[in-house]
Amino acid sequence: MTEATNNEQLFEYVVRIADNALVTGQRLGEWVGHGPELEEDLALANFALDYIGQARALYTYAGEIEGAGRSEDDLAFLRDSHEFRNVLLVEQPNGDFAQTIARQFLFEAYYLRLLDALASSNDERLAAIAARAVKEIRYHLRHTRQWVIRLGDGTGESQRRMQDAIDRLWQYTGEMCTADDIDSWAAESGIGPVPESLRDDWNAFVDDALSEATLARPGNEWMASGGKEGRHTEHHGYLLAEMQFLQRAYPNSTW
Amino acid sequence: MYTQGLDQRGDGKAAADRPELLARFQEKVDAEEKIEPKDWMPAEYRKTLVRQISQHAHSEIVGMLPEGNWITRAPTLKRKAILLAKVQDEAGHGLYLYSAAETLGVSRDELVEQLLTGKAKYSSIFNYPTLTWADIGAIGWLVDGAAIMNQIPLCRCSYGPYARAMVRICKEESFHQRQGYEIMLMLSRGTDAQKDMAQDALNRWWWPSLMMFGPGDADSKHTAQSMAWKIKRFTNDELRQKFVDVTVPQAEFLGLKVPDPDLRWNEETGHYEFGEIDWEEFYQVLKGNGPCNRERLEARQKAHDEGAWVREAAAAYADKQARRRAAA
Amino acid sequence: MDRKHWPLFEVFIRSRAGLSHRHVGSLHAADADMALDHARDLYTRRSEGVSIWVIDSKSIVASDPDDNPELFEPAEDKIYRHPTFYEVPDGVENL
Numbered sequence A: 001m002t003e004a005t006n007n008e009q010l011f012e013y014v015v016r017i018a019d020n021a022l023v024t025g026q027r028l029g030e031w032v033g034h035g036p037e038l039e040e041d042l043a044l045a046n047f048a049l050d051y052i053g054q055a056r057a058l059y060t061y062a063g064e065i066e067g068a069g070r071s072e073d074d075l076a077f078l079r080d081s082h083e084f085r086n087v088l089l090v091e092q093p094n095g096d097f098a099q100t101i102a103r104q105f106l107f108e109a110y111y112l113r114l115l116d117a118l119a120s121s122n123d124e125r126l127a128a129i130a131a132r133a134v135k136e137i138r139y140h141l142r143h144t145r146q147w148v149i150r151l152g153d154g155t156g157e158s159q160r161r162m163q164d165a166i167d168r169l170w171q172y173t174g175e176m177c178t179a180d181d182i183d184s185w186a187a188e189s190g191i192g193p194v195p196e197s198l199r200d201d202w203n204a205f206v207d208d209a210l211s212e213a214t215l216a217r218p219g220n221e222w223m224a225s226g227g228k229e230g231r232h233t234e235h236h237g238y239l240l241a242e243m244q245f246l247q248r249a250y251p252n253s254t255w
Numbered sequence B: 001m002y003t004q005g006l007d008q009r010g011d012g013k014a015a016a017d018r019p020e021l022l023a024r025f026q027e028k029v030d031a032e033e034k035i036e037p038k039d040w041m042p043a044e045y046r047k048t049l050v051r052q053i054s055q056h057a058h059s060e061i062v063g064m065l066p067e068g069n070w071i072t073r074a075p076t077l078k079r080k081a082i083l084l085a086k087v088q089d090e091a092g093h094g095l096y097l098y099s100a101a102e103t104l105g106v107s108r109d110e111l112v113e114q115l116l117t118g119k120a121k122y123s124s125i126f127n128y129p130t131l132t133w134a135d136i137g138a139i140g141w142l143v144d145g146a147a148i149m150n151q152i153p154l155c156r157c158s159y160g161p162y163a164r165a166m167v168r169i170c171k172e173e174s175f176h177q178r179q180g181y182e183i184m185l186m187l188s189r190g191t192d193a194q195k196d197m198a199q200d201a202l203n204r205w206w207w208p209s210l211m212m213f214g215p216g217d218a219d220s221k222h223t224a225q226s227m228a229w230k231i232k233r234f235t236n237d238e239l240r241q242k243f244v245d246v247t248v249p250q251a252e253f254l255g256l257k258v259p260d261p262d263l264r265w266n267e268e269t270g271h272y273e274f275g276e277i278d279w280e281e282f283y284q285v286l287k288g289n290g291p292c293n294r295e296r297l298e299a300r301q302k303a304h305d306e307g308a309w310v311r312e313a314a315a316a317y318a319d320k321q322a323r324r325r326a327a328a
Numbered sequence C: 001m002d003r004k005h006w007p008l009f010e011v012f013i014r015s016r017a018g019l020s021h022r023h024v025g026s027l028h029a030a031d032a033d034m035a036l037d038h039a040r041d042l043y044t045r046r047s048e049g050v051s052i053w054v055i056d057s058k059s060i061v062a063s064d065p066d067d068n069p070e071l072f073e074p075a076e077d078k079i080y081r082h083p084t085f086y087e088v089p090d091g092v093e094n095l
Helices: A003-029 A038-066 A072-077 A097-118 A124-152 A156-172 A181-188 A195-212 A235-249 B019-030 B043-068 B077-102 B108-116 B133-156 B160-188 B192-211 B223-228 B236-254 B279-289 B293-327 C032-043 C065-075
Strands: B264-266 B271-273 C008-014 C022-028 C051-056
Touching: A003 A038, A003 A072, A003 A097, A003 A181, A003 A235, A003 B077, A038 A072, A038 A124, A038 B077, A038 C032, A072 A235, A072 B077, A097 A124, A097 A156, A097 A195, A097 B293, A124 A156, A124 A195, A124 B293, A124 C032, A156 B293, B043 B077, B043 B108, B043 B133, B043 B223, B043 B293, B077 B108, B077 B160, B077 C022, B108 B293, B133 B160, B133 B192, B133 B236, B160 B192, B160 B236, B192 B236, B192 B279, B236 B271, B279 B293, C008 C032, C022 C032, C032 C051
Parallel strands: none
Antiparallel strands: B264 B271, C008 C022, C008 C051
């Protein structure tokens, strides 16, 4: 393979991780000022900050790989929905607190394992970014896992809401651990893990929490996909419209 | 110690009936000693503090809303991160203050209840809307600037827990004002559209910021007693003048025009003279007739209501766990 | 016991190794695990700590300021407990 195609693939690979981080951070940012308790508001803002920080580091790196002079903000604010490569799970709306917790928990159970593997990537820059992010996400996951259990094993209402949230989001969990060409390229090049290799561990971790939370693992095994190719759910367009508004309305301005 | 069930120490009795306690209390205050939660204090002192600290806490929490509006629309990732950190700090400041208020024997639940029923007030500035990105700059620069002016003297307040909370808050607050000014600076150095945005924000936030210091000294009900108790160190008008004096040159540096035709520098006094504040507007906003009073309270009410099942679930789970541990 | 409201916890932070934990304030949480997380977010946002203690506020036993005369004043006249009470003659070192 030539250097140029390698760069294209590495760019794609880094951007999809960055897109997951940005879209997640954007969703969590919507919570600020509206959390179920002030202390929890603070926790959600912290998580959002961690994700925005990760997205910035990854976009900056992606821009350098591409070598076309695109900045972190160009990549975040000036690409359209079909160019975003985030998985469908992270763009799902916040819903009630249970739905946000379910989304964060299901995603982070995967993301932590991905970052763990990336920390020993043979791409040094990516390894360094992942090594930093892994500490942040380990803490998030500890927090979200506790909430899955509290809500699952809390009151009748909270258990119903938590179960609904897991059921609703379940179909978006398959995409994360299913390889496409870019994932396979990354695995062969020693840059990232084989996504399927994370699946057993993800299953065990999720099952363990669900059972402690007295929640049922959904029986539905049909899985949606498309995020990695830029085919998103309807929610994605609204998320971008809000996020990108200033950059689109006032092009070529410095903020 | 710092619990809601704090012993009220019999200060419910009129202070006039406890002349020796009152004298000892005032002696301590005059000697710049701090009053701590379990110390005897006049009931009025306690009441004043609860009112002031909780108003302050509510202001931080309601203040998250106008700025939180723009977290999802911040123009760059750096600005998004800064704004997130700032609004998060405000939640933190609200929490420090609620915890200071709780040392006076009132619970967070009661305080929140007072806010939601409209019994307690919060700073009227947050009833104004954030219409453009420049408003985020103007809030940091003017609103936080005015707040800092009010807050620095509170670090020396006679009530220990309040003073300690304020030390922490002031330390964190200075970044808020600077990031706001930086936003204004970028806009005023930017395109024509950006400059217009900055000027428009200054036009809308200037007068409400001056109102933040409260009514003029002649009309301020609580000033004299609060100064004697060293809860307050400067009068409303003194602080307002100080704010105008430092802010006008900052506006000039930005190339923006302060929207006050009567504004002029007085060589003799070394202060700016400024025009009459529209106090009718101030009292109307305070009464609930500001542009966003309803939206702000509705948003807080909604968060409170929608969070109820979450708070109950966590409490129920904690109880179950405690029972399981006891049975094990 | 049925609690709708989260209890109050007191938070103590060790700002760096070698210093003792210091009381920094309080917060509400449903249980101790949550209190630790919240304390981390609330009181160490700017790297203020390397260790956190939380304790249910109700578990703290405090002295009563009315007892201050008998608790603390008797120590005030025992000045011989302080090294500055003693005179060290000029020329004597390492004492």
